Amino acid sequence: MKRIAYACCIGVIGIITAEFGVIGFLPQVAAHYKININTAGLLLSVFSIAVAFGGPFTTLLSSGFNRKHVMLGSLGLYLINGILSALAPPFWLLLIARALPALLHAVYYSAAISVVMSTAKEKDHHKMMAIALSGISIATITTIPLSSYLASAFSFQHSFLMQTIITAIGLVSVYFVIPSMPVSKKVNYLNQISILKKPVIWLSLLVTFLMFAAEFSMYGYFADYLLSVKHMSPKGISYLLLLFGATGLVGNWIAGKVLNNSISLTSIFFLVGCNIVVPLGLYLTGYSTLTVSIMVGLWGILYAPGFLIATSAISAEAPEALEFANGMVNSFANFGVTAGTLLAGYIIFHKGINQIPWLAVTFGTLAVVLVFAKLLTARQALKIQLNTTKAEPVA
Structure with missing residues (x-):
């Protein structure tokens, strides 16, 4: 298909x-x-x-x-x-x-x-x-x-x-x-909304918010960052943005392969790489075109699958309300875009554009913590379910 x-x-x-x-x-x-x-x-x-x-x-x-x-x-x-x-x-x-x-x-x-x-x-x-x-x-x-x-x-x-x-x-x-x-069957809107009763859904939505806030705190000002901090030429920046998008296709392909194995581990890998390793790498490295190109290429691979990962996670957790769940993901992603862009603008105005990688790292770290919290919540829910099943009398 x-x-x-x-x-x-x-x-x-x-x-x-x-x-x-x-x-x-x-x-x-x-x-x-x-x-x-x-x-x-x-x-x-x-x-x-x-x-x-x-x-x-x-x-x-x-x-x-x-x-x-x-x-x-x-x-x-x-x-x-x-x-x-x-x-x-x-x-x-x-x-x-x-x-x-x-x-x-x-x-x-x-x-x-x-x-x-x-x-x-x-x-x-x-x-x-x-x-x-x-x-x-x-x-x-x-x-x-x-x-x-x-x-x-x-x-x-x-x-x-x-x-x-x-x-x-x-x-x-x-x-x-x-x-x-x-x-095929009549849609019950209340049943779809009821997925919001699941703690794991809210954790997924918050992870989505933090992930996109982290990504856009850098991406929203990426051209200016490369120009002002890394001293790249406008022509060089255009090539780097092209590299960023091209490697993103590779990232989507990789994520599509590995998500079948574990959504949570894939989320952690891409979150840490995209929103902690790459921002720190850009902050700590110098002005070498080769070094910056490697970091940008790596960032493209790790950045592009963000929406795919968020969508896969919520779809697995709310298969009974796919449309509504993915609508919520889209909403929280856009709230994250707005928050990341606005806070990065504040940081640039008060601290300078060279400091925005730390904002991405902060959002990214919080997102990773919530992924672990989501894993614990899911395990506790499964344990309660198993205990309930064992306690039920056999007919």
Whole structure:
């Protein structure tokens, strides 16, 4: 069922391009609308806030509908957003056009993951999820840089037009490749929400929050860090970012293989490597291009599977409410992105950009501690369950 995973992947490329592609042409947007760069940045923050607050509710409400129709509806709204954005409407309308599809951001991811898991053999679940979510890394090295190039060479409207074309390709792929997948039984929304009674679910969500806060406290200012601290040239930085995205594809492939063995051990390995070893390595090493390149390449491998690992963990812990659980993961991930970016900005202003690796290490260490806490909680729950089973009288 690889073709289903690849169809989902194309949709992910379109959505990620729409979300992060705007970062590269915010100056052009600010100049066009005669606003400052902070105001233009609302195009990104409004999107993230809409995903964070709307994700759990929209995924819950959509869980009772045909998954193929849900994916088509989500991409259709992104398509309308792209067309409207390419027309350069008033800025307030552009913000609304960005916010509306963001409400279905988590819906697409949750439905895609559910489709992949429903159509693949259990032993291939993580591999197929890795293919579907590799769209994140692919967009990082292709369509997101292309957005910046089109805006600088032509106009930001051309960038939005390119995003629209990618989304349209994703929509067509889903339409022709994904089979109709109606919900076989009536969805009980209260039963889905009841997964929040499990302590292990909240621990997983907090791990997700801390993981993305750690990652984006560095990634959000990575270009500036390489320029100001490592003294890399702008051209060198562009090559390093390309290396970062390319090695991310390798990371997704590796994670897809090893997750079948142990989700918890995989989480610990990637968390420690991405959010403790690499930030410390960048902080403690000098200005050698080779050394920095090795650290960036290693970081790409360890960074990219973050969402795959978070999704795999929550899916294993709440198989009875896949859509809602993954919607919560998406929400907490975006809260983490916001928290990491904001706190890193505070650190940069008061301490200097060279100190942000320590923020990543702090978030990363807390995340690892919570993974161990989750393991202990799961073991205690299993022990209680076994004791209860033994205590029950035999009929």
